[in-house]
Amino acid sequence: MRVHHLVDSTSDYCAFLVADSIAMQHPRKRRFYFEAMWTRREECREIIKAAWGEGMGLETLNDIVARLKNCADDISRWNKAVFGQVPKKIQSKKNALNNLVLRDRDGSLGSEINDLMDSKEIMWHQRSKVQWMGLGDRNTKNFHSKAFQRKKKNIISRIMDGNGNWCDSNEGVANVAVSYFTKLYTTSHLSRIIEVTNAILTRVSGEMNQDLIKEFTKEEDQRVHYGGS
Incomplete structure (x- = not known):
């Protein structure tokens, strides 16, 4: 057990930190993240x-x-x-x-x-x-x-649809939003898709995928929720 006297550059006050022994941590390789x-x-x-x-x-x-x-x-x-x-x-x-x-x-x-x-x-x-x-x-x-x-x-009072018409009702705003994102994420005119997927590294094997998509059992559900073995 150690007691540390902490000094902060943004305050005139100092705090005490009571620290226990530091747990051992095993190093691991970090993925690349772009830092803002x-x-x-x-x-x-x-x-x-x-x-x-x-x-x-x-x-x-x-x-x-x-x-x-x-x-x-x-x-x-x-x-x-x-x-x-x-x-x-x-x-x-x-x-x-x-x-x-x-x-x-x-x-x-x-x-x-x-x-x-x-x-x-x-x-x-x-x-x-x-x-x-x-x-x-x-x-x-x-x-x-x-x-x-x-x-x-963040409050949207009205929105313009694809035809240039303004919609100000809750239902109208919702319909325009759903229509926009449905069109945005609808796949069309696919080309070179195999080349794209081949360039992506495989992380989940076929055996792992079968385990992920198989039906769960009652025993598994009980084990997760009630901590059974």
Whole structure:
């Protein structure tokens, strides 16, 4: 059991953290995810342009898949060099701030921590899929005002159909929405579909698929709901 004295760059108060022993975690290979915080750097755009080579040599889907992989690898290497591990960097800066809090005359260290916190906020904002939370809203009144404004904007009072006619009744708005998305997701004029599916890596085997689609039994239902063996 350990007690830590926490120093925060955005507050004059310090908190105590009582921590137990850290559980062991086994490392695992992470999938590539595009981080929204990367778009704050101009180098990101240049790396993507260089990886795709202005779209030259993209005759087949395999070419596109290979180019996507090269682009992801280049961005990952750049991210590791420029950003590294953002949470670890934040903790490192906080540890330094804890030692220099009384000697940080110009406030530069606190500014670095706040910049990294902004990057972390963007990263977890993207992961949480909370689209109504604006960037930069860490515990401020702007958080609530943005949510309220978004709520008002989400009300659809009328909508135009495909023929240019306005519909303002609930049934009319619903019919236009259903018609639009039905047309949008209806497949037509298929071409090169086999080539597309062949370029997708298989994750579920035939045997696994049979297990997934088979009828469940009463015993399985009871085992799931009541914890039976």
